[in-house]
Amino acid sequence: MVGRRGGGVPVLGTRALNRATLDRQLLLRRSRGLSVEGAVSHLVGLQAQNVRPPYYALAARLADFDPTELSALLDSRELVRMVTMRSTIHLHTAEDALTLRPFVQDARERELAGFRHGLVGVDLPELAALARAAVEEEPRTMKQLRETLLVRWPDADPQSLAVAARCLLPLVQVTPRGLWRRSGQVALTTVERWLGGDAPPSAEPPLPEAVVLRYLAAFGPASVKDMQTWARLTRLREVFERLRPRLRTFRDANGVELFDLPDAPRPPADTPAPPRFLPEFDNLLLSHADRARVIPPEYKGRTWKGNVAFCTFLVDGFLAGVWRLAEEPRDGSAVLTIEPFRKLGRGERDAVTEEAGVMLARIAEASSAHDIRFGTVIT
Secondary structure (H helix, E strand, O other), rough: OEHHHHHHOOOOOOHHHHHHHHHHHOOOOOOOOOOHHHHHHHOOOOOEEEOOOOHHHHOOEOOOOOOHHHHHHHOOOOOEEEEOOOHHHEEEHHHHHHHHHHHHHHHHHHHHHHHHHOOOOOOOOHHHHHHHHHHHHHHHHHHHHHHHHHOOOOOOOOHHHHHHHHOOOOOOEOOOOOOOOOOOOOOOOHHHHHOOOOOOOOOOOOOOOHHHHHHHHHHEEEHHHHHHHOOOOOOOOOHHHHHHOOOOEEEEEEOOOEOOOOOOOOOOOOOOOEEEEEOOOOHHHHHHOHHHOOOOOHHOOEEOOOOOOOOOEOOOOOOEEEEEEEEEEEEOOEEEEEOOOOOOOHHHHHHHHHHHHHHHHHOOOOOEEEEEHHHOOOO
């Protein structure tokens, strides 16, 4: 619902924000025009803490998605996996890998404050130089990198040394890590070495204004605090203020100011939203300070258990439960189990089952038998 606060600034209710965000996220309808690389660029990267989440994320968003296409782009180095926003692994285009990491570099270096006791006596510029030389000689696992750095600083905390290297350097996970149905252990080199000798030794970060506009295109309408949550950066207010003449402003139901691109889609609040199956860590659920536009308050914290995050699914545009996929190569079976947070109506259950079938055809293509099961309602 769009209203007016005191006859002035338009107010966007929760459902209106939900539909706008789903549209930007390619979740109201699967895109038929975007390529895999184009979708990754539009979404400003995909969470890639584990191997499969980017594949699941694009299976929910692209009409003709083929996992082997994403895998081939990783193998050809047109897409890369590296630490960027929120200090988590993201899948990015090569161009974004070279520019977004410098954009968040200050935030990554600030993380080292939490490891200062393990880095007593360690010269950080020297550490960065030694680590760069090691991983550019050949890709190294974190264990190998720790062992290399311990030769120079035997009294330092090994984990702190490895974290410092990850924070100071733009390290990418080299293939076969991340490839569809192949993968491998995590081995690291610098983004410059991985993308070839013609890549600049230190890419200039994009103008903050450009990143704000891209964030709004993928996650808007949004507040300053929303974007700061997405990037884990601070002091972005002045960037939004510089852009204010080019943006539209709204308020949410709590009176928080929201910014948006003038011509961005903002569908009516009653626009149908089909069920969608998302991976763990999907950015839709993590990229706003106020997540009520997607996560009903009563379900807050339900997608985690300890350090484990679950795959999730949406009903009517909002978080409605979790799911898991079990594939058994020996008999060719694939079972997708759905655990809703509430009892689903017959129409909702049928729509969820249909969407589950679509996902199975895309992400369990190696299995000859597909089964969809509903588990106990999780209360």
